[in-house]
Amino acid sequence: MIRFEQVDIAYDGKLAVPNLSITIEDGEFFTLLGPSGCGKSTILRCLAGFVPVIKGRILLAGRDISRLEAEKRGVGIVFQNYALFPHLTVAENVAFGLRASGTSKAEVAGQVADMLERTGISEHANKRPAELSGGQQQRVAIARSLIMGPRIMLMDEPLSNLDVKLRVSMRNEIKRLQRQLGFTTIYVTHDQEEALSLSDRIAVLNKGEVEQIGTPEAIYNRPETEFVCHFIGEANRLTPAMLGEIRADGGDGPAFVRPEYMSIDDGAPNTYRITATVADTVFLGNLIRYRMQAVDGHFDLIRSGAAEKLTVGSQHVVCFPHHALLRPAGRA
Ligand SMILES: Nc1ncnc2c1ncn2[C@@H]1O[C@H](COP(=O)(O)OP(=O)(O)O)[C@@H](O)[C@H]1O
Ligand SMILES: [Mg+2]
Known part of the structure; x- marks a missing residue:
């Protein structure tokens, strides 16, 4: 047209x-x-x-x-x-x-x-x-x-x-x-x-x-x-230590995960895991945003306001499904 x-x-x-x-x-x-x-x-x-x-x-x-x-x-x-x-x-x-x-x-x-x-x-x-x-x-x-x-x-x-x-x-x-x-x-x-x-x-x-x-x-x-x-949307950039911890196979260059794909590890299969501490929380009503501090950087975790609250200073294993790992290849 x-x-x-x-x-x-x-x-x-x-x-x-x-x-x-x-x-x-x-x-x-x-x-x-x-x-x-x-x-x-x-x-x-x-x-x-x-x-x-x-x-x-x-x-x-x-x-x-x-x-x-x-x-x-x-x-x-x-x-x-x-x-x-x-x-x-x-x-x-x-x-x-x-x-x-x-x-x-x-x-x-x-x-x-x-x-x-x-x-x-x-x-x-x-x-x-x-x-x-x-x-x-x-x-x-x-x-x-x-x-x-x-x-x-x-x-x-x-x-x-x-x-x-x-x-x-x-x-x-x-x-x-x-x-x-x-x-x-x-x-x-x-x-x-x-x-x-x-x-x-x-x-x-x-x-x-x-x-x-x-x-x-x-x-x-x-x-x-x-x-x-x-x-479009939000994206956590994974730092070298985070990438080292999750040992994602294949791919190089920057890697990202959208915060809503991250959750507290419950042993689900086909997930990557990162250990991090709650540094800050932001109350958004229906959602709560947690700023998580890992070894060499931080990332955001977004949880339902109805979920159990995480306390500042507590340490957690955060996971996300393999398919949520974004690796924008760059423009051809
Ligand atoms: N009438 C104009 N004269 C000179 N430069 C312009 C004019 N209109 C827009 N520009 C320039 O062209 C670029 C794109 O502007 P524009 O198309 O208005 O952007 P957007 O709509 O995405 O905000 C900008 O750098 C802007 O400064
Ligand atoms: Mg315009």
């Missing part, structure tokens, strides 16, 4: 994204995930036609759109700040694009009513953006974009201005709309939980370059680089 072929994107001659190659399938929910400044918005803006392709090309359904004007690309975009027209009502905001494209008044009214219904904001049709909550404004922005019937929706951190509870419920709404209407989505976020919960596939970006592309499960369970290992 969408293919970036060795695309360079630059600002004032300075490369922001070098040599980008990704392919996004029809109907896919594809997420660009990475820290602030890594080039996520740049890639979206380039696909939308607001930032030029310096080298390489972008194909949309087989057609080279690299030099096509933004309006002709059939791509909808939802920005972080919503960019609603403050002087127009909700209905007028949503109608705006259709009106501009010369659709008849009656037709526009019908489509607007339908879209307000789908996005759950019918009751606010006659309010202005300033009278709405952040979540409602977000829905208006989505409705305004969706009404144009784009085959592709670009969403740039659309939930980052909302509080946590609302973020989760809007996340579900976006996923529902996407499933219902079937548009291809490219979603930008720096929030790993958002990326993991929404996406069919994720591209993890670091300094303008793709570190790994894969399903949420693959990215989390089989990180290919140290960066991915640390950026």
Whole structure:
């Protein structure tokens, strides 16, 4: 559906994204995930036609759109700040694009009513953006974009201005709309939980370059680089003494274990073992995080809040299953 072929994107001659190659399938929910400044918005803006392709090309359904004007690309975009027209009502905001494209008044009214219904904001049709909550404004922005019937929706951190509870419920709404209407989505976020919960596939970006592309499960369970290992979820880096103690066979280079895979040794088979002392505890409500001191370094152990508490200073044998040992091989 969408293919970036060795695309360079630059600002004032300075490369922001070098040599980008990704392919996004029809109907896919594809997420660009990475820290602030890594080039996520740049890639979206380039696909939308607001930032030029310096080298390489972008194909949309087989057609080279690299030099096509933004309006002709059939791509909808939802920005972080919503960019609603403050002087127009909700209905007028949503109608705006259709009106501009010369659709008849009656037709526009019908489509607007339908879209307000789908996005759950019918009751606010006659309010202005300033009278709405952040979540409602977000829905208006989505409705305004969706009404144009784009085959592709670009969403740039659309939930980052909302509080946590609302973020989760809007996340579900976006996923529902996407499933219902079937548009291809490219979603930008720096929030790993958002990326993991929404996406069919994720591209993890670091300094303008793709570190790994894969399903949420693959990215989390089989990180290919140290960066991915640390950026998605948490990872304990095993020190030389820890590695010596567990005597993991094969493999060299850095090794990691996610804290939730570690537990107090109960003699289970196929596990590695490390002896360590509780140095500190952090109460998180449903979970308790234990900072464990081993011979030449520390690691975190996360246990259910319902489990028996470990006391500071007590020594334990901590174990984790063989398959939980992560050895990111590095980029090929
Ligand atoms: N309009 C611009 N002019 C010059 N440099 C820019 C512009 N927008 C972004 N950049 C630079 O491009 C890089 C990527 O930025 P951006 O795509 O906004 O990152 P992200 O969306 O991942 O936070 C950054 O180094 C940023 O400073
Ligand atoms: Mg951005």
